[in-house]
Amino acid sequence: MDSILEVENSQENIAALKKKIVELEALIKYYEELYRLHQHKKFASSSEKSHPEQLSLFDEAENEADQRKPEPAVEQITYTRRRGREKKEEEALPDLPVETVEHALPKEEQVCPECGSEMHVMGHDIGQELKIIPAQVLVTEHVREVYACRNCEKTGTSVPIIKAPLPEPVIKGSAASPSSVAHIMTQKYVNAVPLYRQEQEFLMNGMALSRQTMANWLVRSSEDWLEPLYGLMKSRMIIEEVLHADETTLQVLKEPGKSSRTESYMWLYRTSGCGFVPIVLYEYQPTRSSAHPKAFLEDFKGYLHTDGYAGYHVLPSEVKIVGCWAHVRRKFDEAVKGAPLESRTGLPSQKGLDLCNELFCLEREYEKLKPEERHEERLRRSKPISDTLFEWASALGALTKSLLGKAVHYLLAQRPYLENVYEDGRLELSNNLAERSIKPFVIGRKNWLFSATAKGAKASSVIYSMIETAKENGLKPFEYLKYLFETMPNIRNEKYESLLPWSETLPDRCRVKSDSPSA
Numbered sequence: 033m034d035s036i037l038e039v040e041n042s043q044e045n046i047a048a049l050k051k052k053i054v055e056l057e058a059l060i061k062y063y064e065e066l067y068r069l070h071q072h073k074k075f076a077s078s079s080e081k082s083h084p085e086q087l088s089l090f091d092e093a094e095n096e097a098d099q100r101k102p103e104p105a106v107e108q109i110t111y112t113r114r115r116g117r118e119k120k121e122e123e124a125l126p127d128l129p130v131e132t133v134e135h136a137l138p139k140e141e142q143v144c145p146e147c148g149s150e151m152h153v154m155g156h157d158i159g160q161e162l163k164i165i166p167a168q169v170l171v172t173e174h175v176r177e178v179y180a181c182r183n184c185e186k187t188g189t190s191v192p193i194i195k196a197p198l199p200e201p202v203i204k205g206s207a208a209s210p211s212s213v214a215h216i217m218t219q220k221y222v223n224a225v226p227l228y229r230q231e232q233e234f235l236m237n238g239m240a241l242s243r244q245t246m247a248n249w250l251v252r253s254s255e256d257w258l259e260p261l262y263g264l265m266k267s268r269m270i271i272e273e274v275l276h277a278d279e280t281t282l283q284v285l286k287e288p289g290k291s292s293r294t295e296s297y298m299w300l301y302r303t304s305g306c307g308f309v310p311i312v313l314y315e316y317q318p319t320r321s322s323a324h325p326k327a328f329l330e331d332f333k334g335y336l337h338t339d340g341y342a343g344y345h346v347l348p349s350e351v352k353i354v355g356c357w358a359h360v361r362r363k364f365d366e367a368v369k370g371a372p373l374e375s376r377t378g379l380p381s382q383k384g385l386d387l388c389n390e391l392f393c394l395e396r397e398y399e400k401l402k403p404e405e406r407h408e409e410r411l412r413r414s415k416p417i418s419d420t421l422f423e424w425a426s427a428l429g430a431l432t433k434s435l436l437g438k439a440v441h442y443l444l445a446q447r448p449y450l451e452n453v454y455e456d457g458r459l460e461l462s463n464n465l466a467e468r469s470i471k472p473f474v475i476g477r478k479n480w481l482f483s484a485t486a487k488g489a490k491a492s493s494v495i496y497s498m499i500e501t502a503k504e505n506g507l508k509p510f511e512y513l514k515y516l517f518e519t520m521p522n523i524r525n526e527k528y529e530s531l532l533p534w535s536e537t538l539p540d541r542c543r544v545k546s547d548s549p550s551a
Contacts, residue, residue, distance in 0.1 A: 127545060131163065169237045172209060174198055200521035202257070208249045210517035216246050217253075218510040221472075221492070221499050226480040247488060254491035257520045260528055262313070262494050265501060266328075268532075269311045273334035274304040274458050276466035277325060277344065280474055283482040284489050287318060296486075298493060299324060300470045304337070306403065306458040309534040310504035312469045314493035318486070322346045335456065337463045340446050355449030358462035361388035363439035370435045380428060381436045384443075387421040395461045407457030415454055422447060469500060498533070505533040511542045 142151045176196040184191045202210050219225040227243035234241040269275070279299045285292045297320050302312040317324040322343035329336070333350040344353055367381035394414050398406045425444055430437040443450075453459045473496055483489035502512045515538070516531060530537045 167215070167237075169234065169239045199518070202517040202521060203249060203252050206249070206252075208253070210514045213249050213253050213517055214510050214513035217250060217495055217499070217513055220250075220480065221476060221495050222509050224472075224476040224479040247484070250495065251487055251491045253517065254494045257516060258494045258498050260525065261516070261532060262497055264528060264532060265311050265497065266313060268309070269301065269303060269313060270329070270331045272303050272307050272311075272332075274306055274337070274456075275329075275332065275334065276300075276302050276304060276337040276460075276463055276469075278339065278463065278466035278470050279320065279341070280470055280477075282316065282477065282489060284318070284484075284486055285482055286485050288486075290318060296489065297324075298470075298473055298489075299328070300466055300473075301325075301328065302466055302469050304458065304460060304465065310501065312497060312500040312504055314473065314496045314500075316486070316489040316493040335452070335459055337460060337466065338449075339463055340442060340449075345449070352452055352455075353449045354452045354459050355446045356463040357388065357391060357450060357453070358464055358467075360439070360443050360446070360450065361385065361392070363435070363442050364388060367435035367439050379436075380430070381439065384421065384425065384436075384439060387417055387424075390417050391461060401457075403457030405457065407454075410454055410457070418451070472496065472500060502533045506544050506546075507533055507538070507542050508544055512538070515539060515542055 143149070144151055176198055178196075179194040180191055181188070202208055202213055216227075216230060219230055220227060227246050230246065231241060231243045277300065279297050281295045282298045283292070284290070284296045287294075287296065290296075296316065296318045299315045299317060300312070301315070303310055315324070315328055320341075320343060325344060326347055329347065329351060335352050335354050336344065336347070337354045337356065338344040339356050339359055347353070364381050364384040368379060368385055371379055371381065391414055394409075394417075398409055401409065422444070425440045428436075428440055430440045432438075432441065453461055483492060498513070498516075499509045502509050512533065519531065520528070529535070
């Protein structure tokens with residue numbers, strides 16, 4: 033009897049050990065996938081492009097070359113290259129101020145080398161070059177005349193004093209000017225130059241302007257002049273029917289009740305491609321709580337494009353969440369890249385990636401269609417593909433502890449939100465608009481790393497909102513900000529509507545010319 037029990041116990045132990053071995057093997061395989069994916073992200077291209085027409089920067093010549101095509105004649109090559117180079121130079125110098133420098137021979141050298149007669153100017157050979165004038169730091173001194181009455185000085189009991197009017201300053205009692213504040217904002221929030229590096233640049237130009245002073249200028253200018261416009265932009269955004277949202281982390285060093293290492297968040301909301309005007313708004317909040325988008329979108333009713341964060345899924349029923357197919361595709365793409373190179377053919381994850389690619393290929397075909405037509409084509413051509421993907425993923429039975437399992441779980445969990453894209457032709461297949469709009473903040477964060485205070489973080493959110501919305505509306509950020517700081521201190525609140533980035537009354541100097549290379 034004891035021997036039978038010993039055998040049964042040993043069999044149970046063996047079965048438990050075999051089960052443990054299977055679990056460990058699956059875990060090792062998962063860690064290997066993560067390692068290969070990490071190596072790919074570290075050393076390979078970060079692009080998710082999978083179509084042959086989407087060329088790599090480094091193999092463009094090889095991909096574009098066609099060995100079957102006959103070589104053109106030498107004369108044709110020379111002519112084509114010269115014309116291409118001249119056209120490129122013309123396009124690079126559109127409508128810029130021209131400084132003309134004339135080059136002539138001295139009078140005594142204007143003599144014919146053959147007969148000694150005086151030569152005349154028969155024409156001009158003109159060549160152009162691009163001249164750069166570095167930024168200069170100057171002091172503007174405002175001198176206004178003060179008037180008094182000579183007659184009253186002699187005969188009157190009081191003498192009236194009248195002063196010539198001065199434009200209101202952007203910050204009272206400060207040396208800040210509209211151009212200096214606009215420059216500092218543009219350097220930090222467009223070019224991602226931290227204040228300490230701007231401080232060094234000012235010092236090299238002979239101006240001791242501390243980063244603390246610059247920070248104060250940014251906060252004051254944001255609170256006094258940009259926040260009223262931010263409120264008007266938010267009111268205009270909320271009446272749209274389709275929006276996008278995203279969020280990313282931010283470190284704030286001095287925030288009441290929080291450690292300096294605790295993460296805060298920068299939330300982003302923006303209009304969709306179908307909106308009346310493009311609007312991009314950032315909002316700083318100390319947490320990632322769902323209460324923040326709920327409060328920001330309190331009066332919004334319509335579709336909201338988001339990623340898979342569950343905080344958006346508790347918004348009121350008037351807000352319908354539209355999931356992001358780009359996130360689904362990204363997870364299948366990671367599963368493919370996490371597999372060994374020699375065994376990627378025929379992978380289940382490759383099938384999921386291929387089906388996602390089909391959806392995005394069809395979306396490129398729908399780009400020029402009207403919303404109603406796009407809606408019909410999606411139902412007719414795209415929905416059967418996504419239905420196939422959902423059915424395949426449901427029957428796959430992938431391990432949870434694997435990159436494929438994570439991709440499948442994400443796909444099935446997000447299905448109710450992903451399928452909402454088929455409800456309206458104005459909706460997008462992805463939330464890439466929001467991701468592209470939040471990218472300038474992420475790039476800037478890599479340089480200036482953190483905000484010192486919550487007040488500074490809020491000012492940054494407002495300034496980023498003004499700059500990114502200005503760029504979306506074809507404005508030059510520096511000229512637009514400079515115009516705002518010149519104009520707003522001298523007008524009343526009811527005229528602020530004419531200063532919004534999409535206003536047609538903005539001066540031409542604020543606009544990027546449509547034929548310029550950066551437009």
